[in-house]
Amino acid sequence: MHRVQVTAISDVMMLGPQATRHLHVLRLQAGERVQVFDGQGAHAEAVVFDLHPDVGRATLHLQPDSVGTVRGAETPQPVTLAVALLKGDKLTDVVRAATELGAANIQLLITQHAEARDIGAQKLTRLRRIASEAARQSERSVTPDVLEPVKLSTYQWNGTLLVAHPGSATRITELLTWDAPLTLLSGPEGGLSDTEMQDLQARGAQAITLGPRILRAETAPIAMLGAIAATGV
Amino acid sequence: MHRVQVTAISDVMMLGPQATRHLHVLRLQAGERVQVFDGQGAHAEAVVFDLHPDVGRATLHLQPDSVGTVRGAETPQPVTLAVALLKGDKLTDVVRAATELGAANIQLLITQHAEARDIGAQKLTRLRRIASEAARQSERSVTPDVLEPVKLSTYQWNGTLLVAHPGSATRITELLTWDAPLTLLSGPEGGLSDTEMQDLQARGAQAITLGPRILRAETAPIAMLGAIAATGV
Numbered sequence: 001m002h003r004v005q006v007t008a009i010s011d012v013m014m015l016g017p018q019a020t021r022h023l024h025v026l027r028l029q030a031g032e033r034v035q036v037f038d039g040q041g042a043h044a045e046a047v048v049f050d051l052h053p054d055v056g057r058a059t060l061h062l063q064p065d066s067v068g069t070v071r072g073a074e075t076p077q078p079v080t081l082a083v084a085l086l087k088g089d090k091l092t093d094v095v096r097a098a099t100e101l102g103a104a105n106i107q108l109l110i111t112q113h114a115e116a117r118d119i120g121a122q123k124l125t126r127l128r129r130i131a132s133e134a135a136r137q138s139e140r141s142v143t144p145d146v147l148e149p150v151k152l153s154t155y156q157w158n159g160t161l162l163v164a165h166p167g168s169a170t171r172i173t174e175l176l177t178w179d180a181p182l183t184l185l186s187g188p189e190g191g192l193s194d195t196e197m198q199d200l201q202a203r204g205a206q207a208i209t210l211g212p213r214i215l216r217a218e219t220a221p222i223a224m225l226g227a228i229a230a231t232g233v
Numbered sequence: 234m235h236r237v238q239v240t241a242i243s244d245v246m247m248l249g250p251q252a253t254r255h256l257h258v259l260r261l262q263a264g265e266r267v268q269v270f271d272g273q274g275a276h277a278e279a280v281v282f283d284l285h286p287d288v289g290r291a292t293l294h295l296q297p298d299s300v301g302t303v304r305g306a307e308t309p310q311p312v313t314l315a316v317a318l319l320k321g322d323k324l325t326d327v328v329r330a331a332t333e334l335g336a337a338n339i340q341l342l343i344t345q346h347a348e349a350r351d352i353g354a355q356k357l358t359r360l361r362r363i364a365s366e367a368a369r370q371s372e373r374s375v376t377p378d379v380l381e382p383v384k385l386s387t388y389q390w391n392g393t394l395l396v397a398h399p400g401s402a403t404r405i406t407e408l409l410t411w412d413a414p415l416t417l418l419s420g421p422e423g424g425l426s427d428t429e430m431q432d433l434q435a436r437g438a439q440a441i442t443l444g445p446r447i448l449r450a451e452t453a454p455i456a457m458l459g460a461i462a463a464t465g466v
Contacts, residue, residue, distance in 0.1 A: 073446045096449075097455070100452050101448070102444055137447065138446040138448065172463045173406060208463070209463070210462050210463050211334065211461075211463065211465075213373055214372045215371065216333060222456070223459030224463065225456070225459070226443070226457065226459030229444035230443050230444065230456060230459075231404050231460055
């Protein structure tokens with residue numbers, strides 16, 4: 001059954017242009033059933049009541065008693081990927097893979113050596129759409145939020161913060177306990193500065209290795225989340 | 234110091250058009266020093282003797298007593314990534330990330346549900362060039378070989394074969410011993426068929442999980458190698 005994300009699950013659900021276009025591309029018609037999910041862990045079955053791709057509007061009617069909550073595809077504690085702003089389309093690939101690999105949030109960071117100093121509203125909207133699409137394709141019921149960039153020096157995290165750092169010999173599996181929310185931090189192409197690393201460690205962050213090779217800034221976050229996905233849950 | 238790959242380390246090394254262009258882009262001139270590596274684990278220092286980007290030829294002279302062997306960036310046993318042929322440019326990203334994450338070989342596979350049935354000579358050459366560039370950028374002295382596609386049904390591997398399989402609950406860290414060469418196998422977009430999985434397991438392969446979510450065919454190999462890089466070496 002095809003899956004479509006809705007703002008909230010209710011008796012009658014109106015879809016906007018994007019989701020309507022998606023149903024249209026799938027050749028769905030009135031009377032057919034779809035699975036809806038709200039990006040927060042709830043899902044249900046619904047029937048397409050009407051579908052107007054020309055005006056970008058569709059209506060779904062909830063199937064009674066079909067509402068459920070899915071947490072099966074989620075990590076034991078929420079995992080946040082905190083990632084430095086990267087140039088060009090690199091964040092697109094990171095957001096897509098991070099969603100597949102179970103990130104609950106993606107926090108964009110402004111760092112000293114960052115290639116990009118800010119991100120436009122349009123690009124942020126695009127990253128959020130990519131997260132939503134990737135959540136659907138990877139059959140997650142939670143869509144990660146892509147959070148507006150904050151400065152690394154003032155970034156506040158909850159729980160455990162692990163930083164990918166070339167100088168570290170500590171393995172991620174040595175520190176992974178799942179007794180608190182987890183944040184995985186990955187720097188920009190030029191790496192974090194010594195000052196930034198020292199400041200993070202003074203605030204309780206722990207450095208981990210991703211092996212003895214130099215990774216590109218877009219590979220490191222996927223490797224970290226891959227390690228979590230393959231070993232942690 | 235800039236790094237450049239040579240066919241073999243010797244007293245006088247002639248570079249072809251591609252490596253010459255690389256030195257030219259780096260604005261290197263006669264008399265400057267570079268690090269050379271042979272893609273097999275040996276490295277040395279050399280001096281640029283002459284550089285002719287117009288004819289695509291350069292000559293390097295070896296610095297005496299500088300030849301060494303680097304294995305520091307390599308895994309304890311060679312890791313082969315065996316990956317199904319994928320459509321479009323997806324293999325490019327896989328080869329690049331796999332090289333960064335320490336793969337010693339990349340074996341292309343023809344599988345039942347593969348999106349592509351073969352790969353052209355030009356595309357194979359391109360993948361090999363990408364592996365060479367990624368080896369240089371990740372400061373490896375070994376360049377993975379990208380091996381011509383073979384049918385999965387007749388594929389012979391050495392040592393341990395671990396297959397990413399959505400149905401498995403076994404974690405990669407439970408099976409990783411480094412007492413033999415390791416092959417990590419990842420299927421095509423449509424997954425391996427039941428017959429293929431059964432055949433592999435009958436031949437000694439073990440299935441591992443990459444978490445409870447559905448991964449794209451290009452994300453799974455990076456997640457597997459990321460897990461190895463973060464936990465194994």
